[in-house]
Amino acid sequence: MTQTAFSWRPATILLAVLILLVAGTATLNAQIEASAGDAPTLSGELTDMGFAAGGEVTITASSPDDIIAAGGTIRFDGARADHMVAAGGEISLTGIEASDVILSGGNVELTSGTVTDDVIIFAGNIEIGEQMTIGGSAMLSGGNVEIGAPIGGELRASGGNVALDANVAGDAYLTGGTVTIGEGVVISGNLTYAADEFILSPGASVTGEMIEQEYEERPSPFSPEAMIAALLGAIMFLAGLGLLILIIAALFPGLMARSSTMIADKPLSSLGIGVLVLVVMPLMGLAFMISIIGISAGFVMLALIFALVPFAYAAVLYHAGMWLRGRFGKDGEPYIVTRIVWTALAGIILLVIGIVPFLGMLVWIVALLFGMGAVITRGGAALADA
DSSP states (O other): OOOOOOOOHHHHHHHHHHHHHHHHHHHHHSEEEEESSSSOOOOOOOOOOOEEEEEEEOOOOOSSOOOOEEEEEEESSSSSEEEEEEEEEEEESSEEEEEEEEEEEHHHHHHHESSSSSSSEEEEEEEEEEEEESSEEEEEEEEEEESSBBBSEEEEEEEEEEEEOOOOOOOOOEEEEEEEEEETOOSSOOEEEEEEEEETTTOEESSSSEEEEOOOOOOOOTSHHHHHHHHHHHHHHHHHHHHHHHHHHHHHHHHHHHHHHHHHHOHHHHHHHHHHHHHHHHHHHHHHHTTTTTTHHHHHHHHHHHHHHHHHHHHHHHHHHHHHHTTOOOOOOHHHHHHHHHHHHHHHHHHHHTTTTHHHHHHHHHHHHHHHHHHHHHHHHHHOOO
């Protein structure tokens, strides 16, 4: 895809996004058509961006802007948008029209429609039907990847099994345990492949060069070596994160106090804003990377989210620590040592709960959502007072 010159400062874009997120739900709903619930539907002619989230999401709407969806099952049926961005368990697209499509899910199926520019998919299984039209490039990564639609630009596909049954106008890069190029397929550019088993059907042809690379099979994640490495990596990561959280709790008392008050006084608002930040902003960052706004803004937006994670956990652990301190009859302004000790105690409790299967992961996620919502909402005021 051809990128236009990027002249906006990423900070300006991020500032606009943050203002949108913290301006309140009334302002947000005025800018974005949103639908949520067990089985939300987004339909009709939208005037701006559309967003839907729920268990079973159905989208038939037309938007001059982007449509973003998250859920267990997501169906785009006859939808129209500039960018379609979705994350879910089962995702299907039928009769759609979009400039770009970015999807991440368990099973993704593109049945029919037109994508004038690029397609990016990360999924367990990917199936692209012959009635799809992809005008630009495709980047596909999954367990099983089946490509039945012609690709107008470059193709990059990787998976356990990759099957190409349609023409590619540009170069093709294929990696997998088994890579199969079907009968009659024409690759107009170069073909670079790495596979344990490579099958080139007799009627297939490659106009450019065929370049074979060594295929390195990924080690099993359940091997003893991999599990020990993962355990050591997790310990090192948690130790580093814990130290960073304690430093933040010690050096940013204003932010911690304001965020703690937000969690205590407006828990639902903190949770809701946290969900919005951690769902919408990553999807918008990915959309920016392939849009006219430019790749720089997308990278900066995603980097900002990662940078805020330790602040979010620091805020929620500080809140929990101060609550525990109050239960022990301690009051008064907490000094730096007090903030560190009680935040550390709350962190130890979270780590113990985190060992419990499922419940531990749920608690970690909920804590992050509460903390992120509070930090995003109160961060500006805290910095202004610093």
